[in-house]
Amino acid sequence: MKDDELICRCEEITQAEIKEAIKFGLKTMTEVKRFTRAGMGLCQGMTCGRLVMGILARETNQPLSEVKPCTSRPPVRPVPVSVLANRVTDDDQN
Amino acid sequence: MRIEDHPILGKAEWGRKITLIVDGEPIEAFEGEPIAAALIAAGHRVFHYTTKRNEPRGVFCALGRCTDCVMTVDGQINVRTCVTPARDGMVVKTQIGLGQWEDLQVCGEKEE
Numbered sequence: 001m002k003d004d005e006l007i008c009r010c011e012e013i014t015q016a017e018i019k020e021a022i023k024f025g026l027k028t029m030t031e032v033k034r035f036t037r038a039g040m041g042l043c044q045g046m047t048c049g050r051l052v053m054g055i056l057a058r059e060t061n062q063p064l065s066e067v068k069p070c071t072s073r074p075p076v077r078p079v080p081v082s083v084l085a086n087r088v089t090d091d092d093q094n
Numbered sequence: 095m096r097i098e099d100h101p102i103l104g105k106a107e108w109g110r111k112i113t114l115i116v117d118g119e120p121i122e123a124f125e126g127e128p129i130a131a132a133l134i135a136a137g138h139r140v141f142h143y144t145t146k147r148n149e150p151r152g153v154f155c156a157l158g159r160c161t162d163c164v165m166t167v168d169g170q171i172n173v174r175t176c177v178t179p180a181r182d183g184m185v186v187k188t189q190i191g192l193g194q195w196e197d198l199q200v201c202g203e204k205e206e
Contacts, residue, residue, distance in 0.1 A: 009154070009162060012146045042161035042172060042192075047154075077158070078174070 007055070008048040010041020018052060022059045029070045032056060042078075045070060096135050112182035129175035129186060130156065130163050141165050141175060142189035165189050169196035 003016040013036050021035045029052065032038060038052050039045030045052075049069060057064040075084075098106050109125035114132055123132030130153050133141065140150040141163045154162035158177035167173040167186050171193030175186070 009144075009151075009160065012144055012149075042164065043159060046159040078161075078172075 007051050008036075008038035008041060008045075010043050010047070011037045011039075013038040013048075015055060018055050019059055022056060026056075027060060029053060029056065029068060033070055039070060096131075112180060114180060115183070115185045117186075117188055123180045125182065126179045129165070129167065129173075129178050129180045129184065131176075132180050133175065133186070140188060142193075143191065145191035148190075164193075166193050166196065171195055 001015060003014065003019070005015050007013055007015050007018055018032060018036055018038060021032060024035070026032050026035055029039075029049075032052055033040060033045070038048055053064060053067045053069065056062075057067050096106070100106065108127065112123050112125045113120045114123045114129065115121075116133065116136070116138060121132060121136040121138075123129075123135075130141070134153065139152050141152050142165055143150055151162045153176055154160045156163070156176045158174050161172070161174060163174060163176045164172045165175050165186055166189045167175070167178065168184060171189065
């Protein structure tokens with residue numbers, strides 16, 4: 001994996017940017033996420049989450065099993081606000 | 095390109111022929127297939143451009159996780175075309191960045 005390769009495709013964060021951020025002393029996924037914005041885009045880290053975990057484990061010399069993923073909060077998949085607001089329209093019933 | 099006879103899934107079963115309006119141009123599609131499938135079959139490769147670098151994006155994961163295939167569909171922004179079934183007359187537009195709302199029909203009513 002090259003350094004200029006995009007890790008977070010949504011926020012367009014490269015591996016170099018993540019490595020650079022980890023040098024500031026970041027140790028957890030949540031720290032990396034808040035510092036770099038990797039995982040805060042449209043897909044909410046579904047694509048880059050595991051990649052960032054791998055980079056973090058390698059850069060901080062800790063086993064991958066010790067790296068905790070970011071806190072997951074519902075909804076896990078994107079849903080329209082109308083679903084949460086319990087609004088049923090003709091469109092929804094079709 | 096469409097896979098008509100898949101070695102594992104067998105012969106494809108398609109719905110009736112419909113028309114999608116993609117960036118103002120009509121394309122042929124089958125009802126119920128993902129919008130992305132119709133676009134790929136019609137030769138469209140660029141679905142949206144990214145926010146920061148303005149880079150083209152198309153189908154990446156094709157199962158609704160990566161949001162690389164998002165487009166503006168019927169005025170609604172960030173619609174994942176790879177998991178959204180095609181319906182007749184859908185207006186699909188290439189999206190720039192996170193897109194812009196066009197018409198608030200999502201909740202079933204328009205703002206006066």
